[in-house]
Amino acid sequence: MLDNWIRRILQPPNQLIEKIDINSKDTVVDFGCGPGYYLPEIAKRAKTVIAVDISTEMLAKAQAKVVKAKKRNVQFLKTDGKSVETLDGSVDKIMLVTVYHEIGENEKILKEFQRILKPEGKLVIVEMIRKGHFISGPIQKPDELKAEIEGGGFQLEQLLPYKLFGLFFFIKAKDQ
Numbered sequence: 001m002l003d004n005w006i007r008r009i010l011q012p013p014n015q016l017i018e019k020i021d022i023n024s025k026d027t028v029v030d031f032g033c034g035p036g037y038y039l040p041e042i043a044k045r046a047k048t049v050i051a052v053d054i055s056t057e058m059l060a061k062a063q064a065k066v067v068k069a070k071k072r073n074v075q076f077l078k079t080d081g082k083s084v085e086t087l088d089g090s091v092d093k094i095m096l097v098t099v100y101h102e103i104g105e106n107e108k109i110l111k112e113f114q115r116i117l118k119p120e121g122k123l124v125i126v127e128m129i130r131k132g133h134f135i136s137g138p139i140q141k142p143d144e145l146k147a148e149i150e151g152g153g154f155q156l157e158q159l160l161p162y163k164l165f166g167l168f169f170f171i172k173a174k175d176q
């Protein structure tokens with residue numbers, strides 16, 4: 001279900017990635033990249049992409065997708081769900097598409113995102129906020145999601161509705 005023709009029609013990967021404003025100097029982490037549905041589109045725009053997942057099988061699929069798309073600026077990293085093995089303050093954007101609700105260790109991972117993000121970096125969380133007919137998944141309540149992530153030292157800058165999704169753009173809170 002994560003990479004098939006129905007999803008490509010209903011959720012074309014370029015449409016969502018265009019909304020994230022990735023530029024050619026950016027290092028972008030796709031946390032919970034799954035089979036790499038968005039990776040070629042991110043790789044087209046960013047300087048470096050770090051594709052992270054807890055599942056070895058998903059990372060293998062993602063790697064095959066990137067090779068097929070002939071993108072050479074993507075690194076692959078397995079996570080234990082709590083850490084991302086990259087340098088402090090080295091990442092411009094972290095994105096999670098329908099992943100945040102699956103992470104069990106939210107407090108720890110938010111701390112890790114604080115560590116790896118540059119001071120002006122952005123955390124982009126994409127979750128379903130409306131029910132769909134063909135594609136479905138757990139629906140998140142925007143107020144609850146905002147409160148939880150702000151509790152981890154971020155500040156909501158913008159909530160952009162897109163199809164069934166909400167794109168939540170967070171920056172580091174001033175006191176971090």
Ligand SMILES: C[S@@+](CC[C@H](N)C(=O)[O-])C[C@H]1O[C@@H](n2cnc3c(N)ncnc32)[C@H](O)[C@@H]1O
Nearest residue numbers: 032033034037053054055058081097099102103
């Ligand atoms: C619903 S899929 C979304 C995949 C991809 N973002 C997409 O939109 O196609 C969720 C992904 O998150 C990964 N995942 C779940 N818990 C995770 C965790 N704690 N840390 C990293 N990845 C996780 C799963 O292995 C899976 O690949």
